[in-house]
Structures are given as structure tokens and as C-alpha cells.
Amino acid sequence: MRSPRFSARKAKALMAKLPMMLTCAEFEEFILDYFEGTLSGKQYAVFKVHLMLCRDCKSYIAAYERSTELGKNVFKEPYAPVPNDMPEDLVQAILAAKEAGTDSEPRI
Numbered sequence: 001m002r003s004p005r006f007s008a009r010k011a012k013a014l015m016a017k018l019p020m021m022l023t024c025a026e027f028e029e030f031i032l033d034y035f036e037g038t039l040s041g042k043q044y045a046v047f048k049v050h051l052m053l054c055r056d057c058k059s060y061i062a063a064y065e066r067s068t069e070l071g072k073n074v075f076k077e078p079y080a081p082v083p084n085d086m087p088e089d090l091v092q093a094i095l096a097a098k099e100a101g102t103d104s105e106p107r108i
């Protein structure tokens with residue numbers, strides 16, 4: 001019996017046939033839409049295929065999920081005290097993530 005698992009080689013062959021190939025940079029642009037659930041069916045499929053094939057983007061999205069989780073908590077309670085045991089580099093990482101996240105927003 002054949003394995004039902006979708007092989008990376010098959011995925012790559014499929015990806016080559018798709019009219020729109022996703023580069024890692026394009027993938028990053030899709031991430032926000034992906035989390036908001038606004039990708040079209042086709043975009044979602046291409047996104048998923050890239051995610052399945054690309055180790056870099058897989059770990060990128062994992063890091064992105066972690067940073068947005070942390071970011072959300074920061075936004076939710078802006079006046080919550082920072083725990084004393086919070087490492088300084090983690091604080092800096094969150095601040096950097098917030099900065100990066102607001103880059104495309106118009107500044108007032």
C-alpha cells in the first residue's frame with residue numbers, strides 16, 4: 001500500500017506547475033493574511049505548499065506566531081509591569097517585533 005503522505009518531491013512538481021510561484025519574500029507578505037484568514041483558496045494552497053517545502057519559512061512562521069503572542073500580551077495590558085525575571089534580550093526582541101509590525105502602518 002502506498003503512503004498517503006504528500007511527498008515533498010510531488011509538492012515541488014506541483015508547485016512548478018502552478019502559475020504563481022511563491023518566493024520566501026512573497027510568503028512573508030502572505031503571513032498576515034494567513035493569520036487573518038483572508039487568503040483566497042488558491043493563495044492558501046500555494047502558501048501551504050511553500051510552508052510544507054520550505055524549512056526556513058516553517059521556522060519563520062513559528063517564530064512569528066511566538067512573537068505575535070508575546071506582542072498581543074503586551075498590547076492587551078500596556079501598563080502591566082514587566083516581570084523581574086524577564087530577560088532583557090526578550091524585552092528587546094518584543095520591542096523589535098512591535099517596531100517591525102508597525103512599519104507598514106502610517107505613522108501619526
Ligand SMILES: [Zn+2]
Pocket residue numbers: 023024027050054055056057
Ligand atoms: Zn520560504
